[in-house]
Amino acid sequence: MIDKNGFSRPSYEELVKELGLKWRELFGENAQINTHSVGGILIRVHAYFLDKLHQLAEVVYNSQFVDSAIGTTLDQLAANAGIIRKPAQTAIGNVKIYGVAGYEVPAGTIFKTSDELMYVTTEDIILKDTGKQNVVIDSVGTLAHGTDNIGIGTSRYLYAYDLGAKYNKDGIFVARQVTPVENILHVEISDMIGGAEIEADADLRGRITLANEATASSPYNGVLASIRKVNGVRSVRIVRNDTMEDDGSTNTPAKSIHIFVDGGYKDDIAEAIFNSVAAGVTTAGEQVVSLKDISGQSHEVKFDFPVRRGIFAEIKLTKNEDAYPQDGDEQVKQAVQDYVSSVGMGSMIYYSYLYQRIYSIPGVVVADVKIGLSKTEVSAQDIELSDLETAEVADNGVILK
Secondary structure, X not given: OEEOOEEOOOOXXXXXHHHXXXXXXXXXXXXXXXXXXXXXHHHHHHHHHHHHHHHHXXXXXXXXXXXXXXXXXXXXXXXXXXXXXXXXXXXXXEEEEEEEOOOEEOOOOEEEXXXXXXXXXXXXXXXXXXXXXXXXXXXXXXXXXXXXXXXXXXXXXXXXXXXXXXXXXXXXXXXXXXXXXXXXXXXXXXXEEOOEOOOOHXXXXXXXXXXXXXXOOOHHHHHHHHHHOOOXXXXXXXXXXXXXXXXXXXXXXXXXXXXXEEOOOHHHHHHHHXXXXXXXXXXXXXXXXXXXXXXXXXEEEEEEOOEEEEEEEEEEEEEOOOOOOOOHHHHHHHHHHHHHHHOOOOOEEOOOHHHHHHHOOXXXXXXXXXXXXXXXXXXXXXXXXXXXXXXXXXXXXXXXX
8 A cells, every 4th residue: 555654565474364253354254265265265365365465565665766776777867967877898908929920810719717708809910039049927937839939819809708807807927828828928917997897776776866966066976977877897996185294094195186996998988087177176096087178179088997906715514415516616716706896996795695596505514714815814804995995806815615
């Protein structure tokens, strides 16, 4: 029913009770309405379908409000505010290939990191001659291919093989060929950014609310709303320094703003900042993009990505081997990856939150979870991120015992 308090949906039990009263009103006080009687069965069949109708009515009623709408209905409410749900996006980054000088690595070559994530080249890469027959790489050793000179090729257009934030990688990671070629000796990928899942309902609601608050009298909300529209962006922080002294703790110069953005492509973020920050406001950061205004004048836009902390997880499992799936270990690792990726900038990583995800995997009887910032220092305690930090699972960071 709908009254001054809104919509109130009766439960299945309440429907059964109400129908039972009506049944006895029509057929007498002695009419049988217990579970196994004809009347009782008919009442419960009707109550079942009425319950479904009331659930539908509740969804329809709630769909008119941003706070309770879900899925496509929320998309329609967002459209009323000029906002669309951000789709899933592919991560893009750099690749460096060592091999026989002169060899051409064709576009479409696939590489895989130790966590089984695959990346694909999108352009032909020629390995330029270094003039040396061997090259020494830290943690790898000496690379050589008989009497051939070693060549090195790079590309800034390495794409993740699939959509999603899990393909984002900060730093340098060793990769291997999916289809090995002897002319390629060593591969490194780095700075994979921009990968994103399809925007969740909660995040879309937040952007709708922020857009409604971003009036002419709230320029910071306007900047935040503009940047959060960028596909792949999960969170934004603005550090303002109104003083005449540089802020060494955040590397923010005097009389400037320092914007930290978690996720998204560099150029897209810079354009959003350029279109929302007022003229004359100095931006700070190590990410620098030059953009032109409508008169052709160039302007530098600066910002930073947050510091990414590598998280290690040590998980000891007691399993029911009959129920535990063949890919159970991979499911556990993915569960850790999904949770850590969902933690926003400046949030807390709760180790206890991993238990629910791990116990949802069939065959897991007991799990003992420890997390930490290094492989040798893990414990059953939470990890707090600073306001300008975000987290990711370190390379080979999930250890199962």
